[in-house]
Amino acid sequence: MSDISTPDIVLRPLDSLDADHFKQLSSAPPCGGQVATLLLPMEKKGAETRKNRITFKNALGDLREQLEALGMKQGKLAVALRGLAPLDAPTHAFWQHQREGLAMILREDGRIDCFGLPFRPDAYVHLGETPYLRPLARLIGGFEAHVLVLDLDRVRLFRATRWRVEEMELQHTPLSLAEAMATDDPEKSLQQRTVSSSNLGGEGGATTAFHGHGITGDETRRKRARRFFEQVENGVRATIGKLELPLVLFGPDDEVGLYRSLNHHPKLCPGDIRFNASHLDRGRLDTMIRDWMAERDAAQRTKNLESLHAGLAKGGALDRIDEIVRAADNGRVSTLFLQTGARRFGVVDAEGATVHPQPEPGDEELLGRAVRTVASQGGDIHFLAADAMPDGRPAAALLRF
Structure with a gap:
């Protein structure tokens, strides 16, 4: 989602927060005064997007009531509210390009921050000395990983969290077997490299099993695929640098098994996602990756809950x-x-x-x-x-x- 702008109002997608950014957003304005925060669930598609403006107008009505109850009906924040007037147009494009949720922060100096959220918050209007951004804390932390999607016709590398999937460019790396074979002699390269048994199967030295159709049906194709994945492995290591994040493999059994036997990533995840990605468009692939990341977050949450119950007892x-x-x-x-x-x-x-x-x-x-x-x-x-x-x-x- 790109920025959606109107005079003095820019809607920015927000998919992750580090602790420093969260603290900055949540802090009181340097000049003091009141801050209004609107957290709103949004509709994303079709005629349903017409509800977004209504949700917004109801929130503004709630905010004005709060200002009036505090005797601030004519105060600086009430004046600053006029900066939101352009959004009251029934056909404004702003309401047609929303995500799951919207966070708006309005300050007495007229500054307006708008963030499109990847989750649907409960509708809430807050008036106080600092922005109310507690629900946005779910964008902090969580499981983060590099995801390598293996396909002999197209290899892709992503950096992913539960909320965000960002594709990374594999520089100076062939992205398909056909591209690799166009510039390389696999037989010559294979004679120069022997894979030690300790590298087979990834973590724990387990033996890699190749089965089904695909690269195992043709020995020449298998050798070419091995050479291709050697080049991909070099490209992945060059792209992700210090290897701080775990690496997760997505792809068919044969491709994942072969690549695992060649990989040297110190944080290669022991579990793979076995499926054929060749028929998936980017949207569907993003959804699968986010779903898997959400499952990992849920597993960590369950583990932390178990520790909490034990801690309450002790x-x-x-x-x-x-x-x-x-x-x-x-x-x-x-x-x-x-x-x-x-x-x-x-x-x-x-x-x-x-x-x-x-x-x-x-x-x-x-x-x-x-x-x-x-x-x-x-x-x-x-x-x-x-x-x-x-x-x-x-x-x-x-x-x-």
């Missing part, structure tokens, strides 16, 4: 909000678990945090504070349904020490 975890906020401020939270949509208000001072049954003047949203703090410290954050939280609590935290 004193290595917390489920009281005041204690969680204080532990986060002291850098003690490694993993934060939040009930999706839950909010708790209160104050934080030198004595700790106080949670109020109902929001009071001067309160801040404490779970949002905990998210900002834990994210800035590099901790993990999970959003869960109420029935997945320990005893249905709004928050819980696994401690570092």
Whole structure:
């Protein structure tokens, strides 16, 4: 998705956040004052996109009511709202090019930040001294990997998370067997290289099994495929540099087995995704990769939940909000678990945090504070349904020490 612009308003896709960017977006404006945050679910296709403007208008009505209740009906933020007037046009292209969700941040100086989100947030309008971006914390961290899609007709390399799949260019590398054979003599190259048995099968030295149709039906084609994948392996190593991320292989059994026997990546994932990608368009391939990444994130979340339950039983975890906020401020939270949509208000001072049954003047949203703090410290954050939280609590935290 490219940027969608209107005067003074630019919609930017947001697929990932590091801790520093999240902290920057969540911080109070340098000149102070109130900040309005609109989190809105969006429609992406066809006539349904007409609902987007209505959702936006309802959110603006909610915001104006909040301003009026605080006696700010004629304040700077109310004046700044006029900057959103161009979006009220029924046929504005802005509403026809949305993603799953929209985050809008409006400040008293008139600055407007708009981000297209890869997930569908609950509709929420917030008015406070800092932007309310807690739901965006799900874009921080998570499993990230390089994904190599193996196909004798077209090899592709991606960098992927649950939310983003970005294709990378394999420079100076043939991308198909036909291209490789046009510029290389496979027989001569094969005589110069012997694959040691310790490299066969990838992790653990397991034997690679070739079966089915494809490259194993013709010995000459198999030798050519081996030489082609040697060139691909060199290109992958040159492209991804220091090999910091895991490498995942997608492709048919024969191709994946052969490439695994040639690969030297120190973080080659033991599990492969076996399928023929030759008939898939880019959209379908992106979906398959994101689904697999989401499964990995879910597996890590399950593992962290098991650690949380064990920690609650042994004193290595917390489920009281005041204690969680204080532990986060002291850098003690490694993993934060939040009930999706839950909010708790209160104050934080030198004595700790106080949670109020109902929001009071001067309160801040404490779970949002905990998210900002834990994210800035590099901790993990999970959003869960109420029935997945320990005893249905709004928050819980696994401690570092």
